[in-house]
Amino acid sequence: xxxxxxxxxxxxxxxxxxxxxxxDAGLITAVVVGEPTDGTALSGIVAASFVNxxxxxxxxxxxxxxxxxxxxxxxxxxxxxxxxGELYPETYRRLAAGVFAEMLGAGITAVGEFHYLHHxxxxxxxxxxxxxxxxxxxxxxxxxxxxxxIDACYLSSDVKGSxxxxxQSRFGDGSxxxxxxxxxxxxxxxxxxxxxxLGVAAHSVRAVPAKDLPSIRGVADELDVPIHxxxxxxxAENEACLAEHGITPVELLVETGVLGPxxxxxHATHLTDRDIELVAASGAGVCLCPTTERDLADGLxxxxxxxxxxxxxxxxxxxxAVVDMFEEARGxxxxxxxxxxxxxxxxxxxxxxxxTRHGATALDWPxxxxxxxxxxxxxxxxDPGSFALTGADSLDAVLFAATRNDVTDVYVGGTQTVAHGRxxxxxxxxxxxxxxxxxxx
Amino acid sequence: xxxxxxxxxxxxxxxxxxxxxxxDAGLITAVVVGEPTDGTALSGIVAASFVNxxxxxxxxxxxxxxxxxxxxxxxxxxxxxxxxGELYPETYRRLAAGVFAEMLGAGITAVGEFHYLHHxxxxxxxxxxxxxxxxxxxxxxxxxxxxxxIDACYLSSDVKGSxxxxxQSRFGDGSxxxxxxxxxxxxxxxxxxxxxxLGVAAHSVRAVPAKDLPSIRGVADELDVPIHxxxxxxxAENEACLAEHGITPVELLVETGVLGPxxxxxHATHLTDRDIELVAASGAGVCLCPTTERDLADGLxxxxxxxxxxxxxxxxxxxxAVVDMFEEARGxxxxxxxxxxxxxxxxxxxxxxxxTRHGATALDWPxxxxxxxxxxxxxxxxDPGSFALTGADSLDAVLFAATRNDVTDVYVGGTQTVAHGRxxxxxxxxxxxxxxxxxxx
Numbered sequence: 001x002x003x004x005x006x007x008x009x010x011x012x013x014x015x016x017x018x019x020x021x022x023x024d025a026g027l028i029t030a031v032v033v034g035e036p037t038d039g040t041a042l043s044g045i046v047a048a049s050f051v052n053x054x055x056x057x058x059x060x061x062x063x064x065x066x067x068x069x070x071x072x073x074x075x076x077x078x079x080x081x082x083x084x085g086e087l088y089p090e091t092y093r094r095l096a097a098g099v100f101a102e103m104l105g106a107g108i109t110a111v112g113e114f115h116y117l118h119h120x121x122x123x124x125x126x127x128x129x130x131x132x133x134x135x136x137x138x139x140x141x142x143x144x145x146x147x148x149x150i151d152a153c154y155l156s157s158d159v160k161g162s163x164x165x166x167x168q169s170r171f172g173d174g175s176x177x178x179x180x181x182x183x184x185x186x187x188x189x190x191x192x193x194x195x196x197x198l199g200v201a202a203h204s205v206r207a208v209p210a211k212d213l214p215s216i217r218g219v220a221d222e223l224d225v226p227i228h229x230x231x232x233x234x235x236a237e238n239e240a241c242l243a244e245h246g247i248t249p250v251e252l253l254v255e256t257g258v259l260g261p262x263x264x265x266x267h268a269t270h271l272t273d274r275d276i277e278l279v280a281a282s283g284a285g286v287c288l289c290p291t292t293e294r295d296l297a298d299g300l301x302x303x304x305x306x307x308x309x310x311x312x313x314x315x316x317x318x319x320x321a322v323v324d325m326f327e328e329a330r331g332x333x334x335x336x337x338x339x340x341x342x343x344x345x346x347x348x349x350x351x352x353x354x355x356t357r358h359g360a361t362a363l364d365w366p367x368x369x370x371x372x373x374x375x376x377x378x379x380x381x382x383d384p385g386s387f388a389l390t391g392a393d394s395l396d397a398v399l400f401a402a403t404r405n406d407v408t409d410v411y412v413g414g415t416q417t418v419a420h421g422r423x424x425x426x427x428x429x430x431x432x433x434x435x436x437x438x439x440x441x
Numbered sequence: 442x443x444x445x446x447x448x449x450x451x452x453x454x455x456x457x458x459x460x461x462x463x464x465d466a467g468l469i470t471a472v473v474v475g476e477p478t479d480g481t482a483l484s485g486i487v488a489a490s491f492v493n494x495x496x497x498x499x500x501x502x503x504x505x506x507x508x509x510x511x512x513x514x515x516x517x518x519x520x521x522x523x524x525x526g527e528l529y530p531e532t533y534r535r536l537a538a539g540v541f542a543e544m545l546g547a548g549i550t551a552v553g554e555f556h557y558l559h560h561x562x563x564x565x566x567x568x569x570x571x572x573x574x575x576x577x578x579x580x581x582x583x584x585x586x587x588x589x590x591i592d593a594c595y596l597s598s599d600v601k602g603s604x605x606x607x608x609q610s611r612f613g614d615g616s617x618x619x620x621x622x623x624x625x626x627x628x629x630x631x632x633x634x635x636x637x638x639l640g641v642a643a644h645s646v647r648a649v650p651a652k653d654l655p656s657i658r659g660v661a662d663e664l665d666v667p668i669h670x671x672x673x674x675x676x677a678e679n680e681a682c683l684a685e686h687g688i689t690p691v692e693l694l695v696e697t698g699v700l701g702p703x704x705x706x707x708h709a710t711h712l713t714d715r716d717i718e719l720v721a722a723s724g725a726g727v728c729l730c731p732t733t734e735r736d737l738a739d740g741l742x743x744x745x746x747x748x749x750x751x752x753x754x755x756x757x758x759x760x761x762a763v764v765d766m767f768e769e770a771r772g773x774x775x776x777x778x779x780x781x782x783x784x785x786x787x788x789x790x791x792x793x794x795x796x797t798r799h800g801a802t803a804l805d806w807p808x809x810x811x812x813x814x815x816x817x818x819x820x821x822x823x824d825p826g827s828f829a830l831t832g833a834d835s836l837d838a839v840l841f842a843a844t845r846n847d848v849t850d851v852y853v854g855g856t857q858t859v860a861h862g863r864x865x866x867x868x869x870x871x872x873x874x875x876x877x878x879x880x881x882x
Contacts, residue, residue, distance in 0.1 A: 060832075063833070063838065063841070063842050064835070064837050064838025064839065065834075065837065065838055066784075067774070067784065067789060067841055068785060068789065068837050069785055070783070070784060070785030070786070071784055071785060072782060072783055072784055073784075098831075102831075106828075235782075294775045294776075295784075296778075297779065297782045297783055297784050298782075299782060300779055321842070323828070333508070335735075335779075337735055337736070337737075337738035338740060338741055338776075338779065340738070341739075341740060342511070342512075342513055342738055343507075343508065343511060343512055343513055343736075343738050344508055344510055344511030345511070385874075387542075387546050387764070387873065390539075390873045390874045390877065391501075391504060391873070391877040392505055394509075396505050396506065397504065398505065399505070400504070400508055400762065401505045401762070401763075403846065432828065433831045433832060436831065436832040
């Protein structure tokens with residue numbers, strides 16, 4: 001049993017003084033607020049770790065490299081496909097381990113990898129058809145992060161169900177049934193990995209023909225895992241879906257059961273009022289990715305209306321051009337300010353929930369995301385003496401002023417993974433550099 | 442003479458290898474690119490320092506403390522007035538020194554303080570009527586930053602010329618003539634301070650009656666200094682100005698000569714096409730403050746159209762809720778993406794110009810903002826091995842990925858002011874904390 005004592009902490013939606021965390025065998029056994037204890041005294045503000053619901057680790061290669069070309073979301077996607085074409089199981093593992101280490105350094109202890117780089121170029125399977133997925137699982141182990149491996153079905157290149165384009169060939173399993181069989185094998189392969197849980201996804205209404213959508217939900221139910229789906233990130237997706245099916249992507253996904261109580265809709269930027277009602281009624285959550293959405297010129301989503309509908313919001317770093325959950329969390333509020341001209345739409349406690357416990361639900365790690373007995377001992381420490389945080393005397397102040405650089409220490413299941421802002425276990429930025437270089441070679 | 446050799450640098454709008462900076466008596470004497478020299482070898486990416494065109498140092502007190510209340514720009518302003526009411530010359534100096542140190546730590550070596558806290562509460566003058574302004578000058582000296590002290594005329598509470606409200610009383614000099622006399626005294630008082638230059642401002646069309654606007658420009662011409670003005674930050678200002686004068690704030694400011702070749706319009710968020718033509722024709726620049734504009738729910742400005750009109754853009758941290766010129770610089774582009782759905786509107790080199798040399802022009806420090814012989818030896822060093830910058834191999838990548846935390850070293854006129862991310866000379870975050878605490882007392 002260990003007992004760590006901090007001068008301050010973020011507990012139950014407030015910045016409070018004197019927080020002691022007691023943990024044993026990876027689990028929190030007590031959280032004492034307001035009275036100094038005899039635990040080991042440390043400095044800093046202790047808080048629950050972050051949960052990053054939506055990541056494509058390999059997009060990290062593109063950080064800062066897609067700006068000069070102009071264009072829009074779709075031309076950016078062509079660049080992204082080029083990088084996707086250059087990844088192999090071993091380089092994918094090295095790259096992802098570096099990216100996961102970057103996430104840990106930023107206080108993220110669980111990540112949802114939305115994975116669709118399934119096969120070799122041309123679509124041929126590797127000798128193990130799950131080699132690429134298992135590279136992600138190994139990378140998470142290398143880095144020491146919890147992973148929800150969200151295996152995405154990707155069969156078509158548009159809402160009409162057209163065949164995959166050559167640069168998309170490695171995403172495809174040929175049929176929903178073949179995808180399901182591979183996912184069942186993957187479930188068995190990771191069943192004994194304590195740091196890995198499974199999820200499934202329909203990539204989007206573009207990538208899975210309408211007739212196959214119900215079977216994706218079926219596999220999620222069969223395996224009892226979360227189901228994620230990209231929804232209405234760009235107006236063009238809505239237009240194409242309306243033209244083909246006469247209904248919006250949300251309507252299609254609700255009708256086919258993809259959006260339901262175990263579901264998370266990613267982005268959900270361009271929704272109608274009716275879409276929002278449907279998502280709310282379905283029991284699904286929504287994962288916003290504000291830094292990516294502004295990077296990709298997606299537009300301003302309707303976070304205020306989603307919350308008003310009772311929809312839980314979670315957050316993802318998505319393209320990993322930015323890895324900073326503070327920035328994502330306040331991005332919900334700041335984007336709503338730009339859209340509405342109003343301030344203070346979202347309280348800091350609810351923004352923090354989006355970055356922590358709502359994400360934990362979306363990724364099937366319900367035991368993380370808040371500091372309470374029985375939960376996993378996943379927590380982070382912030383430096384209150386940084387220039388950014390000097391003077392911060394409330395949760396609001398911390399949430400709106402902190403950056404990833406203020407995270408000095410990170411614990412995963414009671415194991416310290418980051419100390420003084422440096423990642424333990426040899427996964428340093430240089431390793432990330434090696435991973436990036438390996439892709440470029 | 443000193444000669445420092447860096448493995449990389451941002452020079453003339455590009456990330457280049459092997460940069461040597463030679464300087465003597467505070468001035469750059471040579472910049473050698475591409476060939477290793479016998480200078481002292483350092484690590485990192487060397488770059489010109491940042492210029493922060495628009496700051497209200499005392500707003501730093503409000504960082505993270507104005508979010509829970511909801512409201513809008515105008516209710517935020519009421520909170521800000523409350524802080525303004527609690528500042529006195531000595532606390533103002535301590536606070537501003539801490540804030541200026543924070544700016545130096547973020548790589549800013551020149552700041553424009555848009556100053557209107559002129560007098561004691563109730564509007565009585567201090568025994569030295571420039572005591573508050575001189576507190577800023579002393580604070581800049583304490584911290585080691587270059588200051589353009591922009592003394593703002595503030596006479597009325599609305600566009601109709603109504604008297605100041607009680608909480609605005611200390612901003613007012615009673616008349617434009619009295620303001621001008623005080624500013625002439627201030628010019629004499631700082632004339633021998635090498636780190637201080639003067640500017641003047643009309644606070645806004647709300648705060649200076651139309652009849653007095655020409656005289657503000659007159660003082661700028663008389664003293665040969667820059668003139669700044671807040672313009673169209675909120676739609677309500679436009680509406681009130683149209684109702685009172687039948688023309689937009691920009692039209693009024695151009696007609697009265699406030700916007701001209703020596704002018705910088707701050708924000709300029711809600712402009713008409715005609716406004717943009719007029720600003721362009723006047724020769725004025727525009728200073729955007731993207732992180733403040735999203736914080737205050739101002740809305741998305743028209744940066745693309747300003748640039749298309751040939752208007753030079755500069756940048757300010759304004760409310761100092763965020764002090765990160767990388768974030769401001771990419772904010773120009775990211776806000777345009779949210780507005781237009783297009784990417785790559787602004788090249789990285791022009792975004793960097795906004796954060797450096799265009800700002801230097803706006804603040805009358807033309808000798809900083811780019812690495813070239815004859816310029817002041819103001820430069821910064823970035824850590825290319827941080828998680829943020831690992832893999833960054835172009836100016837684009839640096840500009841879109843870096844944060845203030847990647848600035849490790851800062852030189853002002855050849856004097857190292859920040860080393861390893863810590864500010865020299867005793868102005869540490871703790872001093873900022875002391876300054877903040879002094880205000881709260």
